[in-house]
Amino acid sequence: MFEKQNIKKLAPVALAFAFVGGTSFAAYEHFSKPDTISNWVETNMPVMKTRLEEKSTGTNVAMIPADFSLASQKATAAVVHIKSTMKAERNVSQMEVPEELKDFFGGRSPFGQDAPQGSGRGEKPQASGSGVIINPDGFIVTNNHVIQGAESLEVTLADKRTFKAKVIGSDPNTDIALIQIEAKNLPALSFGNSENVKVGQWVLAVGNPYNLTSTVTAGIVSAKGRSINILGENSKAPVESFIQTDAAVNPGNSGGALVDLNGNLIGINTAIASQTGSFAGYSFAVPSSIAHKVVEDISKFGSVQRGYLGVGISEVDGAKVKSYDLKVDEGVRVENFADQSAAREAGIKVGDVITKIDGHDIESVAQLQEAIAQHKPGDKVLVNVNRDGADKIVTVALKSSAGTLVAEKSAQTFDNLGIELQDLTAQQKRAWDVEQGVQVSQINAGKVRQNTDMQDGFVITKIDKTPVGNVQQAMKALEGKKGGVMIEGVYPGSQETQYYAIGL
Structure with a gap:
């Protein structure tokens, strides 16, 4: 299955607020869906020198090619191929209402048309990408855009074994996600220190471009701290400080590994600068310093705990x-x-x-x-x-984005639905003209992501027709629910009521 190509050409934009970009490439493109990255088991594999030692006689130093074979062997063993089955595109009139909820609308759809018979779904598109095993117990890091909107994920290891994967969590602000497969004793990569990476040093990009598995390309670090204005479309506070390289990277490499000559993971391949959709000389990777923090937070807390200067x-x-x-x-x-x-x-x-x-x-x-x-x-x-x-x-x-010194304790994760909720402030209620409700602060892996188009920020006002005024009331309304649930609410700034019917 060839990778879905959905090219997004983004013109650079100069921003005045806290997160500013500013390069002048003609276009930047995310690689198509499913890719993933991982951690390495630390070893003391030596870097092959690129020149002979200078002799005591003071003769000219002889140059020899660098040997990339040891780093390549280490990286390819831990880089995986990810295939994702995406949710079929549906408009609101095609959305299904679970049988248990049809009585809420007299057997009719809440969208003003008869509920469709059968699935109402078109053919489900598929896409492919890369990922890296970062833990022997099957934890894999990849790009958020690789798993976003995926209904199911299939991971193929370097030894050709295949597994179904589950999403542990993701962070659109950095385009990093963490997934897991049920496997043990896997080869894994260790995170290197991207802060020590030097412009001009050799690096290898490992992934599955165009479904060509276990592909290794070499290049040098061209620049550090690049901001290319590619994450703002799907995130509220994008963090862009990419490592730029000239190692060849193409669609399918997303989520793949960028490693140094010791085989340490120093970046997650994420984007290319191109007017055609194919490699045109430069690629960009999320530094390991950022990726490591994100996956560590996701594994410990379920979401990213990010500090802000404000x-x-x-x-x-x-x-x-x-x-x-x-x-x-x-x-x-x-x-x-x-x-x-x-x-x-x-x-x-x-x-x-x-x-x-x-x-x-x-x-x-x-x-x-x-x-x-x-x-x-x-x-x-x-x-x-x-x-x-x-x-x-x-x-x-540092404070949280809400201005508190610690991560908000009121946020609760509803694992089955895959959503995090937080109470509304009095100021938010006035600004959005709502009397009560709770806000969906983040959507993770779960029923909501799989079965609806709900976006972060949605304000839930009723659950199964029962008004909810805080997180505790929402928890009570959802407690013990079976079969399905109808969530009702609005988006900030809109007075149009939205309905989401979710089968449990």
């Missing part, structure tokens, strides 16, 4: 230096603050230029994103700022 920023350039009479020519300038900003509470001011985070130089928005994305709410970071020529170090206790 600042709106822009990159320092020659024009800003001149316009604002800045005393430094590199960094990011603080433009404004979120309502409940950790940075503002710590003493940072509008006009400050952030130059370092925890001692690491910050030269771009993407670098700041990467540095902060490795922390959770409550973590303290050292922020170097330049204020009117004076250097200051400020300690900031």
Whole structure:
């Protein structure tokens, strides 16, 4: 089955708020669905040298080709092929209502037409990609866009064994997902330290382009900290700080491994710059520093625990230096603050230029994103700022996106439905003109993702016609439900009631 190709050409956009991009490639493309990545079991495999040792006589150093065979062998054993069966495209008039719920609407569809007979589904499309085993017990890391919208996932190992996979969790903000298969003692890759990766060093990309299994290509790191404005369409707070390479990557490589010559996993292949949909010279990978944090959070908490500075920023350039009479020519300038900003509470001011985070130089928005994305709410970071020529170090206790110091305790995960809920604030109720309800803060693997088109942010106002005003009431309404459930509510800013009938 050839991979589904759904090319999205995205023009670069200059943003003024906290997460800013700014490259000038003609188009960027996600690889088609299912791919996955993983961790390596750490070994001390040596890197093959690219030159002979210099002799004591002072003669010229002789160059020899690098040997990629050991890293290739290690990586291909842990990279898997993922095939996903996608949900058939359906409009609302085609959506099925479980038999148990038809009495709610007098045997008719809530969408104003008779409920369809039979499945009402078209042929289910399929797609393929790559993934990496990161744990011997079958945990696999891949891209979120590989598993998003998938009804089922099939994983083929390097030894040709196949398994059904389940989604443990995903993070659209970084395009990383974690899935698992029921298998033991699998070859796995260890996460390397992407912060130590140097521009110019050799890397290998391993995956399944065009269904060509276990394909290895070589190249060098072309740049670090690239932001290409590709994640904003499907995420609220995209984190882009890609490793750019010239290793050949094509559709089907998504979620595959980017490794160094020791075979350590330093990135997850995610996107290419292309006007045709095929490799045109550059590819982009999520750094292991970000991917590792995401999958660790998902495995421990079920969702990503991400800390925020709460600042709106822009990159320092020659024009800003001149316009604002800045005393430094590199960094990011603080433009404004979120309502409940950790940075503002710590003493940072509008006009400050952030130059370092925890001692690491910050030269771009993407670098700041990467540095902060490795922390959770409550973590303290050292922020170097330049204020009117004076250097200051400020300690900031990061908050969650909601402005709390720790991840919100009110959020509850409903495993079967695959949703996380949180209470509405009084301010949200007024802004959205709702009297009661709970908000779907995140949609994970489960019945909701499989059977509906519900999006993050949906406000549930009723469950089986029973009003719900908080998370506890929602839990009670769902407790012991069998057969099916009808969820009713609205999206923020809309007065149109939406219905989701879900079979349990």
